[in-house]
Amino acid sequence: MSYQYFEIPDHAIVYNKFRPSTPKEIAEKIVDYLKQEVTDLALAVDVGCGSGQSTEVLAPYFQTVIGIDPSETQIVEAQKNNTIPNIVYRVGSAEKILSPSGSVQLVTAGQSCHWFDMKKFYAEVERLLVPGGVLAIYGYFLPRPHFPGKSEDLCSVVDKFYSDVLGKYVLPESKKVYIDNYKGGDFMHFPFTKQPVMRDESVTTETDATVADLVGYISSWSAFQNYVKLEGKTQGTMVLQKFEKEVMNILNATSAPAETRITIKYKYFLIMGRK
Incomplete structure (x- = not known):
C-alpha cells in the first residue's frame, strides 16, 4: 500500500481541514443496501480512513465503527478530533x-482503495464479512468550483x-x-460477490467555501505533495500562489482569498457488492 505521501504531519492536518466529509446520502445508500440481507449492524470497518472524514458518517448506524489507516500521522489526527464514543481508530493495513x-x-473504503493491493484486500474483506455483508468503495471526481457566470472558467x-x-x-x-x-481494473469485479456489483453516481454535494479553501484542498492532493517532495517547498508555494491568483482574476475579486466566497x-x- 502506497501511503508515504500521507506521512507528513502537516499534510495530515491539511487533509483533515480541507478534505470533504463523506455525505450522509452515501452512508444511507450503503446501509439501505446492507439491510436488505443483514439487519444486526454490530461492526463496520472503514479502511484507509485518513483523518476520519469517511468514518464518522457510519457511526449512527453501527454499534462499533473501526477506522484503519497505515499512516500514523493520519490516525493521530483522527483520534485528536474524535468525539464519537463508538468509533475506534487504529493504525493498520488494508491487506x-x-x-x-x-x-x-x-x-x-472512501477515496482510498486505489492505494491498496486489491487482490489481498479482497481476500481480507471476504474473510471479515458475515454472509450477506457488504463491501462499499467510493470516491469523488475532481472538485467543481462554481460562481455565477464564472463556473466554466x-x-x-x-x-x-x-x-x-x-x-x-x-x-x-x-x-x-x-x-x-474506479471504472477499470479490479474495482468493478469483486471476486467474492454473489450478486452483480452495483455502481451509483447519483450523489453530488455542494459546499460553501472560499478561494483559500479550494487552494487548501488542492494542497492536500498526493500529486501536490509529490511535487513538493521533488521540487521543494518554495516552488510548491509558488505554483499554489499562481493558481490562487488565476482563480481570483477570473472572479475579478478585490477581497482576500479567505474572504472570497x-x-x-x-x-x-x-x-x-455483497458476500
Missing part, C-alpha cells in the same frame, strides 16, 4: 485487518492545474480515482 473472521457486517483552471502543472507528478494510483473513477461541488461514485 491485513486485525479483526476476527466473520465478524464484520460492512467494510468501506474556474473548473478549467482546476483541470489544467491537475493535468498540466501536476501532470507528471500525479501518482498512478491517484489516476485510478480522479481520471478513471465560492461553491465547491463534489460528484461521488459508489460501488457496492
